[in-house]
Amino acid sequence: WLYLYLPLAVILLLGGSLAWVYLRFNSIHRIDMGDALAPASSSAVDYLLVGSDSREGIDASTPNVGAIGTEVTGHRSDTIIALRVEGGKATMMSIPRDLWATNAATGRNGRINAAYNESPANLVRTVTANLGVAVNHYIEVDFVSFSRMVDAIGGIDIAFPHPAFDRNSGLNIIAAGTHRLDGSQALAYVRSRHYVEVVDGRQVPDPTGDLGRNLRQQTFIRTVLREVGATRNPWTLARVVS
Numbered sequence: 001w002l003y004l005y006l007p008l009a010v011i012l013l014l015g016g017s018l019a020w021v022y023l024r025f026n027s028i029h030r031i032d033m034g035d036a037l038a039p040a041s042s043s044a045v046d047y048l049l050v051g052s053d054s055r056e057g058i059d060a061s062t063p064n065v066g067a068i069g070t071e072v073t074g075h076r077s078d079t080i081i082a083l084r085v086e087g088g089k090a091t092m093m094s095i096p097r098d099l100w101a102t103n104a105a106t107g108r109n110g111r112i113n114a115a116y117n118e119s120p121a122n123l124v125r126t127v128t129a130n131l132g133v134a135v136n137h138y139i140e141v142d143f144v145s146f147s148r149m150v151d152a153i154g155g156i157d158i159a160f161p162h163p164a165f166d167r168n169s170g171l172n173i174i175a176a177g178t179h180r181l182d183g184s185q186a187l188a189y190v191r192s193r194h195y196v197e198v199v200d201g202r203q204v205p206d207p208t209g210d211l212g213r214n215l216r217q218q219t220f221i222r223t224v225l226r227e228v229g230a231t232r233n234p235w236t237l238a239r240v241v242s
Contacts, residue, residue, distance in 0.1 A: 024241050031138065036121040038134040044086035048124055048135045050116070051079030051190075051217075052142045077116035077123060078191070079217060082133050092221065094214035101130040146190075147183030149224070152239035153231065155180045156223045158189060162199050166192040190217045 040046075080095040097113035104125035105118045115126035124135045141149070150156060157178050164173045171188040173179055181189060193213050195206040206212040228240055 020238075021241060031120050031140070033121045033124065033138055036124040036128075036135070037138065038128070038136055040136045041134075044084055045136050046133055047083040047085070047137045047139055048127060048133075049079070049081040049083055049221075050077050050120065050123065050138070050140045051146070052077060052140055077113040080113065080123070080127070081217065081221070082127070082131070082135075090225075092218050094218060095127065095131070096210050096214065098210060101126055104129050143187060147187050149240065150181070150183040150186045152242070153224070153227050153236060155182045156186060156220070156227055157181075158186075158219070158223065162197040162204075164195060164197045166194050166196065168192070168194045171195070186220065190220050192216065 077097060080097060082093045082095060084091050084093075095112060097111065099112040100109060101112040101115070102109055103115050103118075103122070105115070105122045112123075112126060112130070116123040120138060120140065124138055127133055128135060157180055159178045160173050160176055162176050165171055166188065169188040169191040171185070171192050179185075190213070193210055195212055195216070197204045197206070208215075228237075231237060
């Protein structure tokens with residue numbers, strides 16, 4: 001009986017797990033991109049990662065809700081990153097949302113994140129036309145999904161050389177060192193455009209503004225990917241997939 005039922009139980013467990021992953025993957029909302037995406041023509045695959053500032057799903061019980069703000073309606077492209085995967089390596093290029101570019105739909109010049117207002121497909125076309133990046137895949141994440149993803153892996157470790165804060169995003173790091181950020185704190189970290197460090201008792205604003213925020217976002221993405229890649233806990237991986 002052991003030789004009969006043990007392999008059967010393993011097969012059922014693996015089959016059930018694969019079926020669950022398949023169902024979760026197919027439950028992800030898809031966007032019709034028309035002809036905006038280009039088929040991959042080489043070993044390199046290019047993704048456009050967009051962080052939407054949609055507040056949908058955020059209520060009064062959400063941590064750090066005051067800094068996020070539930071009164072903001074609609075959604076805009078708060079973050080734009082071109083990600084290239086080639087030969088087992090990944091490289092990122094942040095695209096400042098205030099970058100001056102020609103809108104593919106209107107032909108007018110303006111901030112590149114305004115192209116998202118027409119549609120995600122128009123944002124892809126605008127990135128391709130202005131930067132020469134042939135996008136193969138499009139991925140979008142909003143505030144709620146972002147926070148839950150970080151919480152799914154139990155938070156992430158970010159090193160702070162000095163205490164830091166941003167009253168606009170809600171970031172508040174009271175001591176230098178490595179801090180384990182949960183979903184709401186990580187969101188405050190990557191949203192920070194008014195980043196201030198406290199150096200020897202003096203408040204020192206980050207002079208790089210949105211460019212500094214781009215670097216912090218890249219640090220965050222590398223950290224998350226490293227955390228997910230290092231985990232061997234099946235329950236943690238299941239939460240990440242979910």
